[in-house]
Amino acid sequence: MKIAVYPGTFNPITNGHTDLVERASRLFDHVVVAVGTNAQKNNTMTTDRRVALAQEVLGHLDNVSVQAFDSLLTEFVKSCGTNIILRGLRTVADFEYEFQLVGMNRVLEPEIETVFLAPAEHLSYISSTLVREIASYGGDISKFVHPAVAREISAD
DSSP states (O other): OOEEEEEEOOTTOOHHHHHHHHHHHHHSSEEEEEEEOOTTSOOSSOHHHHHHHHHHHHTTOTTEEEEEEOSOHHHHHHHTTOOEEEEEOOSHHHHHHHHHHHHHHHHHOTTOEEEEEOOOGGGTTOOHHHHHHHHHTTOOOTTTSOHHHHHHHHHO
16 A cells, blocks of 8 residues: 655645645555644644644545644654655745755655655645735635635634
């Protein structure tokens, strides 16, 4: 069984994330959406809220699960019984950062492989950071996120 772990903070989960998970669910037997913490990012929602929203947004996919993690990604991947990390690439800047991560992860766990998917072209400009910024000014984020996410963010 081929299992892929798709890590991120998902703060919030966007339509770009959802697109990537939907396509990955057709490529892998199971996809674990790994909702993590990142001390360098300002998480406006708790991990539990981000997990719950991801579960709601991705609930239509039978071979996808959502789990929180607070460890080295390589350790979490091994605990899931796999050696595949799935990452999304939107821009060249993403690639440079992701390439660094691949190198670090290979040093930590040489048997772990990283697979990259690009979101659909019409979703490639969406980022959680931009969604949060638009929402902070009262802007309409409904084109960028699932309705449940838009409701959750507008309720804050």
